Amino acid sequence: MTETVILGVIGSDAHVVGVTILEQALSAAGFDVKNLGVQTSQEEFVAAARTHDADAVLVSSLYGHAAQDCEGFHERFAEAGLDVPTYIGGNLSVGQDDWSETRTYFENLGFSRVFDSETDPEEAVEALRHDLDIDQTEAETEPARVRT
Amino acid sequence: MVRNVRLSTEELEAIADDLRDNWPTAEAVDFREAVSYHEDLPDEKRFAEVLESADRPLLQPRAGVPRLDDQVELLTHLHEDGGADLLPTTIDSYTRDNEYEKAQEGLEKARETNDDTLNGFPAVNHGVDRCRELIERVDAPIEVRHGTPDARLLAMITFAGGFQSFEGGPVSYNIPYTKRHDLEETIEHWQFVDRLAGLYTEFGVRINREPFGPLTGTLVPPSIAIAVMLVEGLLAAEQGVRSITLGYGQVGNLVQDVAALRALRSLGEEYLPDEVAVTTVFHEWMGGFPPDEARANGVIGLGGATAAVAKPDKVITKSPQEFQGVPTMEANAAGLRTTRQVIDMMREQHISLDGVDEEQQFVERSTRSLMDTIFACGDGDVANGVVEAFATGKLDVPFAPSDSAAGAVLPARDDDGRVRILEFADLALDDDLKEVHTARLDERAETEGRKRSFRMVADDVDAISDGRLIGRPQEGQS
Numbered sequence: 370m371t372e373t374v375i376l377g378v379i380g381s382d383a384h385v386v387g388v389t390i391l392e393q394a395l396s397a398a399g400f401d402v403k404n405l406g407v408q409t410s411q412e413e414f415v416a417a418a419r420t421h422d423a424d425a426v427l428v429s430s431l432y433g434h435a436a437q438d439c440e441g442f443h444e445r446f447a448e449a450g451l452d453v454p455t456y457i458g459g460n461l462s463v464g465q466d467d468w469s470e471t472r473t474y475f476e477n478l479g480f481s482r483v484f485d486s487e488t489d490p491e492e493a494v495e496a497l498r499h500d501l502d503i504d505q506t507e508a509e510t511e512p513a514r515v516r517t
Numbered sequence: 518m519v520r521n522v523r524l525s526t527e528e529l530e531a532i533a534d535d536l537r538d539n540w541p542t543a544e545a546v547d548f549r550e551a552v553s554y555h556e557d558l559p560d561e562k563r564f565a566e567v568l569e570s571a572d573r574p575l576l577q578p579r580a581g582v583p584r585l586d587d588q589v590e591l592l593t594h595l596h597e598d599g600g601a602d603l604l605p606t607t608i609d610s611y612t613r614d615n616e617y618e619k620a621q622e623g624l625e626k627a628r629e630t631n632d633d634t635l636n637g638f639p640a641v642n643h644g645v646d647r648c649r650e651l652i653e654r655v656d657a658p659i660e661v662r663h664g665t666p667d668a669r670l671l672a673m674i675t676f677a678g679g680f681q682s683f684e685g686g687p688v689s690y691n692i693p694y695t696k697r698h699d700l701e702e703t704i705e706h707w708q709f710v711d712r713l714a715g716l717y718t719e720f721g722v723r724i725n726r727e728p729f730g731p732l733t734g735t736l737v738p739p740s741i742a743i744a745v746m747l748v749e750g751l752l753a754a755e756q757g758v759r760s761i762t763l764g765y766g767q768v769g770n771l772v773q774d775v776a777a778l779r780a781l782r783s784l785g786e787e788y789l790p791d792e793v794a795v796t797t798v799f800h801e802w803m804g805g806f807p808p809d810e811a812r813a814n815g816v817i818g819l820g821g822a823t824a825a826v827a828k829p830d831k832v833i834t835k836s837p838q839e840f841q842g843v844p845t846m847e848a849n850a851a852g853l854r855t856t857r858q859v860i861d862m863m864r865e866q867h868i869s870l871d872g873v874d875e876e877q878q879f880v881e882r883s884t885r886s887l888m889d890t891i892f893a894c895g896d897g898d899v900a901n902g903v904v905e906a907f908a909t910g911k912l913d914v915p916f917a918p919s920d921s922a923a924g925a926v927l928p929a930r931d932d933d934g935r936v937r938i939l940e941f942a943d944l945a946l947d948d949d950l951k952e953v954h955t956a957r958l959d960e961r962a963e964t965e966g967r968k969r970s971f972r973m974v975a976d977d978v979d980a981i982s983d984g985r986l987i988g989r990p991q992e993g994q995s
Contacts, residue, residue: 381614383694385918386735386978393971407918408696490975 372424372501375417377405380438384431387459387486391427394490400497411438415445423453424501427493430459431486436474443479454500456493458484519701521755521900524712532709536670540617542644543670548716551677554649555722564658564681565725565760568603568831569794573864574824575831576600576856577798578849579662581607581637583627585647588638591846592655599850600857603831604655606680608663608671609637613694615667617641636843637663640675648678660684660727666691666698672710676717682725682762683714686749688903689729689764692919700921701904707749708756715757723760726753727798730764730781733916734803736928736936736977737766739777740883740946741914746781747788747888748903754793761785761793762831766800767820769986773935774799776876778827783877784884796830799823801856805982810837810848812984817852821859826868832856840982876935883950887912890945910943929973931957932964934986939969965990 374395378388385407392404403421405413418426426446430438435457443455457480462471472483482496497503524532537543560566568575578595582588588606595601611620620639627634640648640661652659660682661675668685675683684690687707691698714724728749732742746763753761763785767774778799785795801820806813814837824832836844836852844852890911895902906912910923917924925942937954938944946954955969962969967990976988 383696383918385733385916385924389916389924390971390975390978394975397971406696406920 371399371401372497372503373401373403373421374497375403375405375414375421375423375426376429377409377414377417377427378407378429378431379409379411379414380430380432380434381408382430382432382434382438383407384429384459387431388429391429391490391493394494395497398494411442411445414442415449415451418446418451418453419449425454425456425497428455428457428480430457430461433460435459435461439475439478439480454481454497456480456482456484456496458486458488458493460486519704519900519904521752521898523715523755523757524708526716529709529712529716532669533673533713536673539615539670540641542641542674545645546673546677548677551645552717552720552722554677554679555681555717558652558679561656562652562658562679562681563723564603564660565723565794567658568725568762568796569760571602571830574799574829574860575602576834576853577603577605577660577831578834578836578853579605579607580846580849581605581609581662582633583609583624583635583637583639585643585651587633588651589654592651592657592659594846595850595853596655596657598847599853601853602657604657604659605662606640606651606659607637608661608665609635609639611635612637612639612641612671613663613665615665615670640678641671645674645678648675648680652679658682660725664690664694664729666695666703667706669706669709672713676713676724681722682727683710684727684729686726686728687752688745688749688907689732692907692914692917692922693729693733694918696918696920698919698921700907700919704752704900704904707752711753711756711758714753715759718757718759724758725760725762726758727762728753728764730798731766731800731803732914734766735916736768736804736930736974737915738883738928738936738938739765739768739773739780739880740887741912741926742766743777743781743784743880743884744887744891744912745914747784747884748891748899750785750789750793750795751899754790759793760796761789762796762798764798764800765829766803767823768936769802769819769981770930770934770936771819771823771826772870772872772876772933774823775827775870776873777880778823778829779873780877780880780884784881788888798831798833799827799829800833801835801852802981805979806835806839807982807984808840813837813839814855816981817855818859821856822863824856825860825863825866826870828864832860879950879953883946886947886950887945906945911945913942913944927971927974928977929958929969930961930977930980930987932961932987939971939974961987
């Protein structure tokens, strides 16, 4: 079975490079990737997760408004009866906030994992394999170094 | 179907009348009165004349803050302490989305709290008189720099407000910037902007127009960037614009950057009508910067060195604080001074670089191949052709977020650090040219002992911020 992963940049953010490379990395790792691209609304994430029967939803944000853009995100998923792992990654804090505070903030919003902008795509792949109980010996990958 | 034909004065006036309802400050725009305002401006504030008569590359930073007094202070600092020849006024993001209500809230909040609650100068909200106050209080020509797909009202107000240069274009301010703006509609909107600039030109006020060369700013192959510049130059020229500055963003390989800047100038002069004064602008590295001011200065210095050899008419500088976002005015001025120091030490040296001519020929042949495709897509019409070319992926920009482009082409650096095309998707480049790209990337793959793949792209995107040019596999990683 191929796991389906929804990918997108939330809010009115137009940073496309990270999500493009993550799409390539996840596809190469064998996931069925639905990349919603930049400027994706909460509704679009929910609709895509439902339509594609997604196994995980990955949210990217680089422009500093992640906190506002993700408010109510998990309530929408709950209302739609969807219970899937949700990850968020990118430049999540505004200004000089402490990273552990930032991570806790987004975990409290309901994200299963929170990644900073220095994360290798391979870390997201590993996390997905762990969280979705995928046998890691199946796929062969070489690590890629990139910020998501 | 959009065609590359000049808007009539009746069409221009009808659109302008409609736009007047979009925000109250539009009421103050009076074309004839604005022409006479421009006529009274001193020579040193005439953007096109200053740029076109320069005998060395002019320097210009990026800068925009919400309040007028702060913008005057910022630009004065960049002019006096940074030595900027040309100044910018960068417009805030709400205005770029035509959200004037939100820009107004941000401006009022900025005035109340003294915080910069907008990331630029909301020129529409400030209106004609306050734009003029900015022009009058600063002693250099000022360009409007933004990123607005529908910049019609912004152009009406800033042209009437005394600005004589306006960045952007229907492809360069759409495809790299937004997701849902239809390209055909964006071309119509920019035909208005260009026609308005053309009308001012006919009344003796030569408004300079500058298509945004770096596009997505991330490893854009020169031929793609130059093709977009030529398209936007042709569209602007048709509407009567007579001063056009074509842009290109540094990729970091000295030979390729010099070759591309020369190709940009030569193709610009060839493709654009004779009555257009073509100038070029070089943007210092637009991708990710090192998170270290000392190393960032190295990137900026290489930009200055490239400019000293290639001699573009203008250089848009970066600051050593690029990594962290908007720089302080001191850091912004420092980027200008670093660039100036390198250019002025190098510009009188006669430097010849092996391989520039060959690379220039390659860039030119590739650009011609893309231009032929664009004209063929539109049965000879460049406006319709560029829409069709993007819709079919025959023309494409790497990492383009727009629904109007495929965004499927992927670049990677070759073994020499020049940007080549790894994934063509449907890009309509001649086969013999494609073979060169592939062969060069194979050389790199062999050097690195790995396959040609997106991992090179991923590594290359971060290489400069990591302290290198080419994203080679690192020790300790398998």
